[in-house]
Amino acid sequence: MRRPPRREINVNVPVMPLKSADASVSGMTTMKMTHCIEQERVLWGRPSRDLSDGAPRHASLTGMVRQPWAVRVGRTSLVIRGAKPRDLAAVASMHARCTPQTLLNRYRTGGRRPAVVALELQLRQPLSFVASTYDGVVVATAVAGVDGYHGRDAAVVGLLVEDAWQAQGLGRELMSHVSGAALVCGYGEIIGYPATSVTAVQRLMIDVGRTRIVTDPHRPHLHTYLPESAALGLGPVRERLAS
Numbered sequence: 426m427r428r429p430p431r432r433e434i435n436v437n438v439p440v441m442p443l444k445s446a447d448a449s450v451s452g453m454t455t456m457k458m459t460h461c462i463e464q465e466r467v468l469w470g471r472p473s474r475d476l477s478d479g480a481p482r483h484a485s486l487t488g489m490v491r492q493p494w495a496v497r498v499g500r501t502s503l504v505i506r507g508a509k510p511r512d513l514a515a516v517a518s519m520h521a522r523c524t525p526q527t528l529l530n531r532y533r534t535g536g537r538r539p540a541v542v543a544l545e546l547q548l549r550q551p552l553s554f555v556a557s558t559y560d561g562v563v564v565a566t567a568v569a570g571v572d573g574y575h576g577r578d579a580a581v582v583g584l585l586v587e588d589a590w591q592a593q594g595l596g597r598e599l600m601s602h603v604s605g606a607a608l609v610c611g612y613g614e615i616i617g618y619p620a621t622s623v624t625a626v627q628r629l630m631i632d633v634g635r636t637r638i639v640t641d642p643h644r645p646h647l648h649t650y651l652p653e654s655a656a657l658g659l660g661p662v663r664e665r666l667a668s
């Protein structure tokens with residue numbers, strides 16, 4: 426498939442130092458952004474499916490997609506919920522705590538943090554989620570949106586778990602939920618574009634459904650077809666089944 430052209434756009438964005446969690450979103454500037462990475466292409470590209478775009482058979486689950494639910498990670502209780510624009514400072518702070526390797530695996534931009542405007546747009550996506558402590562520290566994010574390379578039925582998935590919280594099951598919780606959410610919104614498959622974390626992402630995706638790796642030299646990625654059972658992976662559904 427033909428690579429989409431690089432695009433330049435002018436946008437008015439709030440400016441906030443990424444390292445300051447308390448920094449208020451103040452001042453406006455015009456930024457000329459050149460971007461071609463996967464995440465930004467999703468966010469700036471074609472509109473993603475909305476919560477109302479799913480098949481009627483999933484309509485009863487729509488309300489559960491952004492509903493908060495609790496998980497236990499180690500000795501800490503976390504809440505996973507739909508992201509909101511006001512999460513920007515906490516999400517930016519989380520990015521500041523991540524290592525370049527983790528950021529590389531998520532964004533593939535040489536280990537750099539994304540622009541604040543890209544984070545803000547991620548938080549506005551219908552299928553954008555944060556995992557946070559009960560005192561408001563965000564430790565992981567997940568997002569799914571239409572994947573411009575694979576058509577409107579495919580959702581690109583982006584997970585980011587802060588280094589200190591990795592390898593404790595949080596990524597699996599998020600992948601399960603975001604896959605269920607994608608199915609409810611009418612996507613038929615999810616696509617992951619990890620950099621060096623292919624093994625970890627593959628282990629998460631095979632839990633959801635049949636997964637294959639595409640060894641494209643420019644853009645290696647994984648496809649997982651979403652079975653109907655993916656709906657059972659929604660966090661609030663699992664929480665309800667377990668209670």
Ligand SMILES: CC(C)(COP(=O)(O)OP(=O)(O)OC[C@H]1O[C@@H](n2cnc3c(N)ncnc32)[C@H](O)[C@@H]1OP(=O)(O)O)[C@@H](O)C(=O)NCCC(=O)NCCS
Nearest residue numbers: 530531584585586591592593594595596597617622625628
């Ligand atoms: C990939 C990522 C989301 C996984 O989240 P996590 O919370 O660390 O993962 P979990 O603890 O739920 O573990 C999930 C599986 O991945 C495996 N895994 C985790 N880290 C791994 C690593 N560094 N190398 C190999 N496998 C790893 C675990 O063994 C586990 O599989 P198993 O239970 O079958 O043994 C997280 O490490 C991350 O944010 N990485 C950086 C960004 C990224 O790669 N995002 C994915 C882009 S789509």
